[in-house]
Amino acid sequence: xxxxxxxxxxxxxxxxxxxxxxxxxxxxxxxxxxxxxxxxxxxxxxxxxxxxxxxxxxxxxxxxxxxxxxxxxxxxxxxxxxxxx
Amino acid sequence: xxxxxxxxxxxxxxxxxxxxxxxxxxxxxxxxxxxxxxxxxxxxxxxxxxxxxxxxxxxxxxxxxxxxxxxxxxxxxxxxxxxxxxxxxxxxxxxxxxxxxxxxxxxxxxxxxxxxxxxxxxxxxxxxxxxxxxxxxxxxxxxxxxxxxxxxxxxxxxxxxxxxxxxxxxxxxxxxxxxxxxxxxxxxxxxxxxxxxxxxxxxxxxxxxxxxxxxxxxxxxxxxxxxxxxxxxxxxxxxxxxxxxxxxxxxxxxxxxxxxxxxxxxxxxxxxxxxxxxxxxxxxxxxxxxxxxxxxxxxxxxxxxxxxxxxxxxxxxxxxxxxxxxxxxxxxxxxxxxxxxxxxxxxxxxxxxxxxxxxxxxxxxxxxxxxxxxxxxxxxxxxxxxxxxxxxxxxxxxxxxxxxxxxxxxxxxxxxxxxxxxxxxxxxxxxxxxxxxxxxxxxxxxxxxxxxxxxxxxxxxxxxxxxxxxxxxxxxxxxxxxxxxxxxxxxxxxxxxxxxxxxxxxxxxxxxxxxxxxxxxxxxxxxxxxxxxxxxxxxxxxxxxxxxxxxxx
Numbered sequence: 001x002x003x004x005x006x007x008x009x010x011x012x013x014x015x016x017x018x019x020x021x022x023x024x025x026x027x028x029x030x031x032x033x034x035x036x037x038x039x040x041x042x043x044x045x046x047x048x049x050x051x052x053x054x055x056x057x058x059x060x061x062x063x064x065x066x067x068x069x070x071x072x073x074x075x076x077x078x079x080x081x082x083x084x085x
Numbered sequence: 086x087x088x089x090x091x092x093x094x095x096x097x098x099x100x101x102x103x104x105x106x107x108x109x110x111x112x113x114x115x116x117x118x119x120x121x122x123x124x125x126x127x128x129x130x131x132x133x134x135x136x137x138x139x140x141x142x143x144x145x146x147x148x149x150x151x152x153x154x155x156x157x158x159x160x161x162x163x164x165x166x167x168x169x170x171x172x173x174x175x176x177x178x179x180x181x182x183x184x185x186x187x188x189x190x191x192x193x194x195x196x197x198x199x200x201x202x203x204x205x206x207x208x209x210x211x212x213x214x215x216x217x218x219x220x221x222x223x224x225x226x227x228x229x230x231x232x233x234x235x236x237x238x239x240x241x242x243x244x245x246x247x248x249x250x251x252x253x254x255x256x257x258x259x260x261x262x263x264x265x266x267x268x269x270x271x272x273x274x275x276x277x278x279x280x281x282x283x284x285x286x287x288x289x290x291x292x293x294x295x296x297x298x299x300x301x302x303x304x305x306x307x308x309x310x311x312x313x314x315x316x317x318x319x320x321x322x323x324x325x326x327x328x329x330x331x332x333x334x335x336x337x338x339x340x341x342x343x344x345x346x347x348x349x350x351x352x353x354x355x356x357x358x359x360x361x362x363x364x365x366x367x368x369x370x371x372x373x374x375x376x377x378x379x380x381x382x383x384x385x386x387x388x389x390x391x392x393x394x395x396x397x398x399x400x401x402x403x404x405x406x407x408x409x410x411x412x413x414x415x416x417x418x419x420x421x422x423x424x425x426x427x428x429x430x431x432x433x434x435x436x437x438x439x440x441x442x443x444x445x446x447x448x449x450x451x452x453x454x455x456x457x458x459x460x461x462x463x464x465x466x467x468x469x470x471x472x473x474x475x476x477x478x479x480x481x482x483x484x485x486x487x488x489x490x491x492x493x494x495x496x497x498x499x500x501x502x503x504x505x506x507x508x509x510x511x512x513x514x515x516x517x518x519x520x521x522x523x524x525x526x527x528x529x530x531x532x533x534x535x536x537x538x539x540x541x542x543x544x545x546x547x548x549x550x551x552x553x554x555x556x557x558x559x560x561x562x563x564x565x566x567x568x569x570x571x572x573x574x575x576x577x578x579x580x581x582x583x584x585x586x587x588x589x590x591x592x593x594x595x596x597x598x599x600x601x602x603x604x605x606x607x608x609x610x611x612x613x614x615x616x617x618x619x620x621x622x623x624x625x626x627x628x629x630x631x632x633x634x635x636x637x638x
Contacts, residue, residue, distance in 0.1 A: 009395050011362075011387075015207055016214070017153070020160045047163040048170055048196060051211065054203045057396075 002074040003064040010085040013056035018084055023047050025080045031067025033077065044077070086316045087297075091264065091289030093309035094275040098327040099262030099284045100320070103313065104240035105298035106247070113190040113223070117182055124178045128185040131225040132171070136162055138221065142254070161218050170196060186226050193219030217248035236260065241302050243292045252278075262304045264289045264311050286311055337615040341372045345618050347600060348625040354606035355614050355621070356412070358586055362400050365407045367611035372618075375412035375469075377608020378534065378586035379404060381457065382420055390428050391453065397460035405468025412469050414511065414534065414584075414608075417457055419443045419475040438548065443476035448485055458493045462504040471509035473534050478518040483529045486510075514572045514583075515539035523572045527579035533572055534608070537587025541565050560589055566598065566637045573602045584608055593620050597633040600626045 008014065014022065026033045026044035033044035037059055042049030044063070055061055063081075065073040118124055139162045146155035164170060170192060177188035197212040236242070236259035244251075246267040263278055268287035278285035284306035292311060303312040303323045312319055345355045356377030357368035368376060384392045384400055405413050421442025425431060434440035447454035461472055474486055490510075497504050512519065512526055515536035519526060523533065541560045542549040549558060559565075569585070576583040584606030589595055591609035596617065599607065609617055626633075 016160050017156045048167045
């Protein structure tokens with residue numbers, strides 16, 4: 001499993017549009033991708049799960065990728081988060 | 086006449102026939118079925134049809150309101166593809182042996198509930214999206230056409246609520262305005278209304294009264310009021326204001342792209358004051374030549390703790406990039422006195438206006454200041470950022486600031502972080518002391534920017550928040566204007582430029598005086614830019630110079 005932490009700096013948090021983009025990015029990989037926020041977690045390939053985490057600006061999230069292409073998945077998502085959120 | 090007070094999401098006045106859009110109420114019955122598999126199939130077929138409609142809506146919306154605003158229909162497609170949502174529906178059908186409609190309705194309620202329970206207005210608004218996709222499924226299941234609003238003549242569309250898909254399907258040439266009973270300023274309908282420049286009012290209680298359908302109606306987006314069956318006086322009044330507004334818009338539109346140049350060829354920059362990153366849109370919309378004052382306080386006042394370097398960097402970079410090479414003057418933290426945040430733990434002061442505020446606070450807490458300076462210099466690599474410092478009273482303060490800047494630059498270099506080393510530095514002229522030493526300040530900085538509100542308060546020794554002193558508070562006082570004139574002379578003597586970013590900058594009664602003084606830049610709220618441009622373009626400075634400078638006598 002590959003994981004990384006990221007703190008959201010976008011002032012609106014992971015709102016609808018970036019949540020959609022995030023899901024699209026995660027869906028490109030075969031690995032299971034999970035986002036953890038505190039004690040809650042959600043499947044990064046499911047829009048309702050991602051939006052349901054209600055991630056806000058300043059929240060720290062942990063992203064875990066597990067599967068054949070986990071390293072690439074983690075790297076892509078980390079870049080996506082840095083550039084967009 | 087019926088008057089309904091609501092909340093405006095977009096200004097403007099619309100007058101026309103009210104067209105009440107009654108949603109085909111999807112009354113959902115729970116029916117027991119024998120063949121659950123057939124219901125799952127019905128659901129899947131409806132889902133496929135809904136996805137097809139949404140793909141079409143996305144294309145339409147992209148052309149009408151742009152990709153960013155159309156994205157919602159892409160999100161809707163993702164929601165319809167969400168395994169949790171779909172599984173919930175099929176599970177309900179299979180475990181309870183019920184009809185697809187009931188399963189969709191129940192799932193919609195559950196998911197909407199999840200959003201409604203969030204402590205965030207934006208996310209609460211997303212409950213409407215869940216309802217929208219579910220209603221779409223229900224309409225398809227019931228054989229309806231998807232609930233498009235049919236308009237045969239230009240009308241004001243009234244509804245309990247308008248789903249984004251309904252808004253975008255409307256024939257825009259027939260829509261004069263929107264009124265809804267529900268909705269929020271963050272709903273996509275509100276956002277679309279703003280993008281399409283259509284007056285819109287939400288939270289208009291009782292607007293769905295069936296007897297209103299077909300009646301003459303006025304929506305006043307400036308005041309957030311709806312008049313149904315208006316009396317003649319109201320109608321005449323609104324017609325007149327609508328006409329004035331149209332004239333004003335026409336005039337202003339014609340000024341976009343024009344130079345800020347007087348009849349006798351004197352140029353002046355007209356920039357925008359902004360208080361937040363999102364105001365950049367308005368600045369560009371009104372054709373600002375740059376940002377003359379970006380207040381950085383919002384970064385601090387909206388937080389529960391000190392905003393870190395990353396957060397600040399992103400905000401400054403965004404503005405610099407959006408302004409695409411135009412000058413963006415960012416004022417460093419001006420907190421204290423009337424603007425405070427709890428986490429600063431500022432001690433109580435008897436006289437906060439004369440207390441530890443702005444640059445004094447920054448120089449007292451250099452770590453705080455350095456975080457902001459680092460963020461500003463990092464952002465400088467992405468556009469034309471200039472930095473100005475508030476509440477300066479002495480040359481010593483400027484030297485101290487420069488020392489800190491030098492330390493920041495050394496750090497950034499050591500870390501290989503790019504920044505521009507030709508960032509213009511300026512001081513705010515808002516204390517009499519800064520005016521009196523402006524000859525020396527001008528040698529140390531690249532520009533001055535006059536903060537007229539504080540300069541008036543400190544020059545006249547009048548608390549500008551004390552309303553009982555209003556008759557003594559005269560911003561046109563010759564003392565204030567002489568202060569500005571003196572600072573301008575001293576700036577120009579050193580070949581530096583001077584701007585005005587306080588309220589006086591937008592005061593048309595002083596434009597001629599400022600032009601006569603040779604002020605190089607006026608920074609005003611975005612909505613004032615074009616009016617000011619018109620004033621500049623109709624002024625002959627040489628002809629009015631003597632008269633204009635009499636105000637200083």
